[in-house]
Amino acid sequence: MARTNVPISNLVGNGSLADPAGTTLDATNDHSIDVSVTHPEELIIRVTNTHSSAHTVTLKAGGTNPPAWRGGQGDLTVSVPATTGVAWLGPVSSSRFQQAGGLLHVDIESGHTGTITAFKVPRGT
Template identity: 40%
Template structure:
């Protein structure tokens, strides 16, 4: 199964965003069947992960050369607690950006059902 694309939901400077208007994606369990964030800007990306009755690991995959010079530091694995909303990020391009400009996020099967949203934090102008 292909990775599920997670579209950005953007915060707006000096404004707000309703939680109900954010793009939520049902988590897909399994190795290589996680999520992709196309045209990622890791330094401006925060993940919102809501999980149900069972917690588990969310893994942001390390990137590879040449874009991710610090990819050798490995994946970021964050354990999320059951019945919570967790916020993960922002991230470093030099560690997590894939060669196609995306970011990859995998989830443990135990996290299902749940949702994931990629939030893009604007730079204040």
């Protein structure tokens, strides 16, 4: 099955951004973030948890060299606290996490409910 896309919200240099609602977590299909228009080094990922138990979210290591010549370092797995928990991932290395198609893959543990949001940090502001 196709992964659920997470659109990128652009943070505003010397400005502000209204808090985006985020994409509802899809523990069945997991998620992808298209970084072909930016770099993972400019991206921060927020994952919330509305479930009564803590859950893990996994940023998958890239499997192809290039671009992921450091993919052998493995996945990044982060615990998101229960009920009103939030975890922030990134910025991350494209040489470790970027997939061959210009995507990041984010896997969601079964039962995890909440949202995922990708933020691009502007350069040079």
